[in-house]
Amino acid sequence: MIPLLDIKAQYASIKDELDTAALEVLASGEYVSGPRVEAFEARFATYCGAREAVALNSGTSALHLALLALGVEPGAEVITVAMTFVATAAAIKYANAVPVLVDVDPETWVMDPASLERAITPRTQAIIPVHLHGRLADMDAILEIAKRHGIPVIEDAAQAHGAQHAGQSAGTFGDIGCFSFYPGKNLGACGEGGAIVTNRPELAAAVRQLRDWGQAGRYNHVRHGFNYRMDGLQGALLDVKLTHLPYWTERRREVAAFYDSHLSGSGLGMPTKPRELEHVYHVYAVRSSERDRLREGLMDAGVMTGLHYPRPVHMQPAYQDLGYQAGDFPVSEQLAAEMLSLPIYPELTAQQLQRICDALLSLCEDSHAEGYAA
CATH class of the missing domain: 3.40.640.10 (Type I PLP-dependent aspartate aminotransferase-like (Major domain))
Known part of the structure; x- marks a missing residue:
């Protein structure tokens, strides 16, 4: 796994x-x-x-x-x-x-x-x-x-x-x-x-x-x-x-670049390219209307994923007293329903990254074949 x-x-x-x-x-x-x-x-x-x-x-x-x-x-x-x-x-x-x-902005999140x-x-x-x-x-x-x-x-x-x-x-x-x-x-x-x-x-x-x-x-x-x-x-x-953080940051950017390259054309919503050094990729999230199905398929393929975050603040039960309702923040709500976080950390190997991308691309191809829109 x-x-x-x-x-x-x-x-x-x-x-x-x-x-x-x-x-x-x-x-x-x-x-x-x-x-x-x-x-x-x-x-x-x-x-x-x-x-x-x-x-x-x-x-x-x-x-x-x-x-x-x-x-x-x-x-x-x-x-x-x-x-x-x-x-x-x-x-x-x-x-x-x-x-x-x-x-939030629909492009930069x-x-x-x-x-x-x-x-x-x-x-x-x-x-x-x-x-x-x-x-x-x-x-x-x-x-x-x-x-x-x-x-x-x-x-x-x-x-x-x-x-x-x-x-x-x-x-x-x-x-x-x-x-x-x-x-x-x-x-x-x-x-x-x-x-x-x-x-x-x-x-x-x-x-x-x-x-x-x-x-x-x-x-x-x-x-x-x-x-x-x-x-x-x-x-x-x-x-x-x-003392190790600069190297770890560079590795995160390399992992993100691998995902950018290998998942382009997959139909997934990808993170927009940042200007130069503006992103350190604590999270690398893709978007799909079939997020939950992709997540289940990746788990079956031995790849763990995350959700950052599946419910915006205004939809949390503890914050209902703020007075907001579903639909008040449509971009945040859509992101919450579609974003899927992929593994990203400096120690990921090229073989692991290829395995993650191959599994995700295969699932995306199945989605297209079944008529799903990413």
Whole structure:
């Protein structure tokens, strides 16, 4: 069986480095925050081209604290997309703000700037574009709209470590960028982890206080804070993995290029070509009206697939209180019904990729023969 993601293969490729780093942390007794987390923060800030990075216990915590650091008020509106993992909307709720959803562009699958513009009201206090699947949102257009209305921008870059536009990296376009280091991410911890990056030192300082019980010095609690610190083990392991991330990113792009080449003409809806380095392919998804049948057929052929995401935020039972209905975001709803995520990770071999493509092409040929439209 070819897995959708092979975390064990990644571990095996750098086992000695990770084991050494983990044992050093265990011997040090510095298990919460500490020098290894600080070292990772410095290196990650440099990697992103940001002045500051603050490590946290999850990407969701990063979004939550970004909203608080920017002073988003209870009851304020925060605009994001319907096509995202639910954590984006959950973080807005954590801040006691109101998620306002917009649709995505039918070609790029990221925030539609025209929909964003229409959603802005006097109550809008932040905008959260999501770099879905590792593709940068249209930050030029989004930032122009945000600047014109005087609204801060928080990038949900949980899937976009290293994506770039015109030499600038994901997370550094807006006021704050938020990353997840969940194990399956392009840069994944051996457990939970997250971070914010920013070029505004006052925001980094606020997040550092908020992550550690609102402290400005030990036992001096100046904010209502949280226990959102990164542990020393994750900091050390992420620091090791960060050195390998450029190579892993290049391999992901090579895998995506293989799919682009071998699946063209299949009748599948393919990801549109990004401009240069704007996509890091956390997910490689194709589209088909026969998505579920293709998924079942690939499983029978020994290929695991994923769904990112099968139900938009506004269709989730927990978010019915937002007041949206089926049909409100037609692009997101169609993508949710049609997208199928193929295996993509640096350790995939040419033989595995050929096997995946052969199986999928065979299923597509059967679909055409039976009169199905992809």
